[in-house]
Amino acid sequence: MEYILIIVSAVFVNNIVLTKFLGLCPFIGVSNRVDTAIGMSGAVTFVMVIATIVTYLIQQYILVPLGISFTQTITFILVIASLVQLVEIILKKVSPSLYQALGIFLPLITTNCAILGVAILAVQRDFTLVESVVFAIGNALGFGLALITFSGIRDQLNLVDVPKGMQGVPIAFIIAGLMAMAFAGFTGIVK
Amino acid sequence: MNQLKNFSKGFIKENPVFVLFLGLCPTLGTTNSAINGISMGLATTFVLVMSNFVISLIARLIPNKVRIPAYIVIIASFVTIVDLLMKAFMNTPGVNFEPSLYDQLGIFIPLIVVNCIVLGRAEAFASKNNVVTSLIDGIGIGFGFTFALFLLGSVREILGSGSIFNLKFIQGDGILLFVSPPGAFLALGFLIMLMNKLSQKIS
Numbered sequence A: 001m002e003y004i005l006i007i008v009s010a011v012f013v014n015n016i017v018l019t020k021f022l023g024l025c026p027f028i029g030v031s032n033r034v035d036t037a038i039g040m041s042g043a044v045t046f047v048m049v050i051a052t053i054v055t056y057l058i059q060q061y062i063l064v065p066l067g068i069s070f071t072q073t074i075t076f077i078l079v080i081a082s083l084v085q086l087v088e089i090i091l092k093k094v095s096p097s098l099y100q101a102l103g104i105f106l107p108l109i110t111t112n113c114a115i116l117g118v119a120i121l122a123v124q125r126d127f128t129l130v131e132s133v134v135f136a137i138g139n140a141l142g143f144g145l146a147l148i149t150f151s152g153i154r155d156q157l158n159l160v161d162v163p164k165g166m167q168g169v170p171i172a173f174i175i176a177g178l179m180a181m182a183f184a185g186f187t188g189i190v191k
Numbered sequence B: 001m002n003q004l005k006n007f008s009k010g011f012i013k014e015n016p017v018f019v020l021f022l023g024l025c026p027t028l029g030t031t032n033s034a035i036n037g038i039s040m041g042l043a044t045t046f047v048l049v050m051s052n053f054v055i056s057l058i059a060r061l062i063p064n065k066v067r068i069p070a071y072i073v074i075i076a077s078f079v080t081i082v083d084l085l086m087k088a089f090m091n092t093p094g095v096n097f098e099p100s101l102y103d104q105l106g107i108f109i110p111l112i113v114v115n116c117i118v119l120g121r122a123e124a125f126a127s128k129n130n131v132v133t134s135l136i137d138g139i140g141i142g143f144g145f146t147f148a149l150f151l152l153g154s155v156r157e158i159l160g161s162g163s164i165f166n167l168k169f170i171q172g173d174g175i176l177l178f179v180s181p182p183g184a185f186l187a188l189g190f191l192i193m194l195m196n197k198l199s200q201k202i203s
Helices: A002-013 A024-029 A034-063 A069-094 A096-102 A105-109 A113-124 A129-159 A169-184 B003-008 B024-029 B034-061 B064-089 B101-108 B110-114 B116-126 B131-161 B181-202
Strands: none
Touching: A002 A129, A024 A105, A024 A129, A024 A169, A024 B024, A034 A069, A034 A105, A034 A113, A034 A129, A069 A096, A069 A105, A069 A113, A069 B064, A069 B110, A113 A129, A113 B101, A113 B110, A129 A169, A169 B181, B003 B131, B024 B101, B024 B110, B024 B131, B024 B181, B034 B064, B034 B101, B034 B110, B034 B116, B034 B131, B064 B101, B064 B110, B064 B116, B101 B110, B110 B116, B116 B131, B131 B181
């Protein structure tokens, strides 16, 4: 089925962090511990799916018919920024505990290139609305998979002897490179 | 601080990639060759300088509550300008049907708008300093970013395809790992370690 292919492609073959290089800032910055990684992944999933739906609809029914698709960048990022604000306000009212748990991550998601990247990719690939939603869910799952496994590995680094020059960010990139190598093994499964 | 220091801090002391760890997505995504890296760096520099300029001019007129969306609109407008200009003038495919520069940079051109460097500088610097200081800060940080991209792009191109600026100096392929995603991560990790050691030795 098309949808399963989209999900496998987004999670493994074209993993958004390890293959497409999107969403790297939180990947490096937030992945020191597994629980923060899980929180970030949840927040990203939520925003990514809703943002993709809204931007898709705007592109389909407003930008293209009016011939102003060159304003795509401005419109999309404004939609995402407002969405994040909205999600923050709603979450504060509806579920204060969840808001506390996700707290600092929510404003950071606006500048997450993964969200804008997925929104633009979904439009570029001529997906239908349902395919776009599946694409967004797949990419969010791929982001979460990469982030949580990565933070699991980094968590263990405290127990190991890392050379002084490599401590912190450099060793994180080496680990990411090894993970990317592992994911590169999925190439060719889905065309 | 004097303007010379303002300009040069972007290269080593406050290099956005090696020290501040900002703007990582285009750093890894567009550096499979030196030319791609430099082009991406220059496009980002243009957006950074212009948005620093405009924001330092009108920062006082923007109400505090809407300042982030306002900055985003300003930055997005300049990104759209860069996008359309590159689409028009840098979109010719190569001799052997190689992708054009615009296609090689692909999705990372519109993604300049969420490059943490641009919004970060606008918020932390341009909104609080005068026009000249902000301009020079933008140019310095932008060139520092371009420098980082050039370094990483050259390393990846020399090791990965045995060429520099598209001039091959070996026959056949290099270590293909380096022009693919895993190699980007590895190369950047080692480069950050080297650059930090270097800046420690200098200071």
